[in-house]
Each structure stands twice: as structure tokens, then as C-alpha cells.
Amino acid sequence: MKKKLSLLMIIVMLTSLLVACGGNHANVENDNSKPESYTLEGIKKKGKLIMGTSADYPPFEFHKMINGEDEIVGFDIEIGKYIANELGVELEIKDMDFDKLLGGLSAGMLDIVIAAMNPDPERAKEANFSDIYYESTHSVLIRKDDKSNIVSMEDLNGKSIGVQIGTTQEKIAETEIKDANVISLNTNPDIVMNLKTNKIDCAIMETTVAKAFAKSNDDLMLVEGLVIDSGSEGIAVAIKKGNDELTEKINEILAKAKAEGLMEQWVIEANELNDLE
Ligand code: ARG
DSSP states (O other): HHHHHHHEEEEEEHHHHHHHHHHHHHHHHHHHHOTTTHHHHHOOOOOOEEEEOOOOOOOOEEEETTTTTTESSSSHHHHHHHHHHTTTTTEEEEEEEEEEEOOOOTTOOOOOEEEEOOOHHHHTTEEEEEEEEEEEEEEEEEEEOOOOOOOSGGTTOOOOOEETTTTHHHHHHHHHSSSSSEEEEEOOOOOHHHHHHTSSSSEEEHHHHHHHHHHHOEEEEOOOOOOOOOOSSEEEEETTOOHHHHHHHHHHHHHHHHHHHHHHHHHHHHHHHHHOO
16 A cells, blocks of 8 residues: 555656656746747757848849849848758848838847848947958949049039948048039949939949949949048948847858858859859
């Protein structure tokens, strides 16, 4: 009888122990659902990485018809795909106005922004930035038939200059050029159209981008030798402010892509894709 009783007690104890463990387990699961969706853990949990970009900036990000389908392609897109792949999740791309990207990040609507973005000090107050993944400068795009002989920054004084809203170029045009008539537009193809139709005198954009537009528009060219310092060495991935774990992980992934020589390869491929009609 005694033996039977103690056996019963052991069973009761074991069962309550199991129940307790189960309870704990449920708690742990609750804790797991807590991480915000934009953190490293949250991204893995939802199984996708939401990347914001402004797909008007060849060869970094642009629209291209591929087999009759409108696709967003480019160097930054390859970076996004690589990061998602390394994290073991899908990549979802949200194409937005450039000046809305950091807001989307703060609101938790985007996990990362890859949009040829310079990590300037002002933006760094609003977002985390990865290491620079591409060194870039800015250039001036003009019409080939331009008669004003632009060779230096001073020659831009008093000119009407096309720039994209919310960009480093807008800031350069507003602060570094005297009496500039700054025309801020939503997209770079808009700027190019305004330049081609004589509505503006010139445009400022990343050198790589100015070259891409000059290549696909016979009537446009770069002002050779005029290189504008953007104030930061290059461009970086933006991550929600304070999301340090993801930032570190992205730095590791970018370093890996660099070490594998993928960055150069992606730039070449994106340029080729942009050149193809
Ligand atoms: N590098 C410039 C900036 O950070 C311009 C980037 C524009 N990017 C784009 N995808 N349209 O402000």
C-alpha cells in the first residue's frame, strides 16, 4: 500500500512538473513573439526582409521590362537579395519616393533601406547605417549642346539645377551654389526629361548614375573633371535606429560579399542590364 502510494505521488509530482514545464514553454513562446518584426529575430520569424528603395536610380535600382514583366533590378537589389539569402528569408521590395524611405524605417514598415543613400550626420540621427558598401561622388549632367561652358562649381551659380527631393544633391544645390534655381523633383527620370527638354540647365546626381543616364541618352553628357564631394565617403544600408544586432549582421554580410568580389560583379552586371534596350 505504501509502495503504491509513493508511486502515485511520484506520478502526481511528475505530471505537475510536466505541466509546469509546459506552462513555462508557453511563456517562452510568448516572449518569442515579442521581438518587433524589424529586428533580426523578427525578420527570421516572419520569413521575409522588407527592403525600401526608390527605383529611379540606375544602375543602383531601376525598373526594367524583363520577358514582358516590369521588374526592379540593379546593384542595390542584388545586395538586398544576398542579405535576405544569408538570413534565410525572402526579399520583399517596396518602391517608394526617396524622401519617404527613412520615415518608413522609423515607422517599422521597412526593415532596411538600400537606395544609394549617403549616411550623413543628420540622417544618422534618424537611422542606423551599415559600413559604406560603395564609394561614390557626385557629378553634373548637362546637354551636349550646352553652350554655357560649365567646368567648375562656380559656373553653376545662377543656373537652374535639377535634383531629387530629399537627397544629398538637393542639399548641395541649396547650400553650395550661389543663386541656384533649385528644381526639386520626385524621380531622376523626371529630372532627365526636364534636362532634355531645356526646362533646367543641369542636374546633379551620383557620378555612377549620371554616367548611366548619359549612356542611355545620346544628347546628354557629364561635365568631365567636375567631381562634387558628397560629404560622406559613399553609400550605406539604413536600418531602424537602435536596431544594432541587425546592423552588425548586415555589416558581416556586406564584408562577406566584398571578400567574395561580388560588389564589383554586381555593379558591372547592373550597368550591362541598364545598357540593354
Ligand atoms: N546618394 C544620394 C542621397 O543619399 C541620392 C540617392 C538617391 N537614391 C535613389 N534611389 N533615388 O541622398
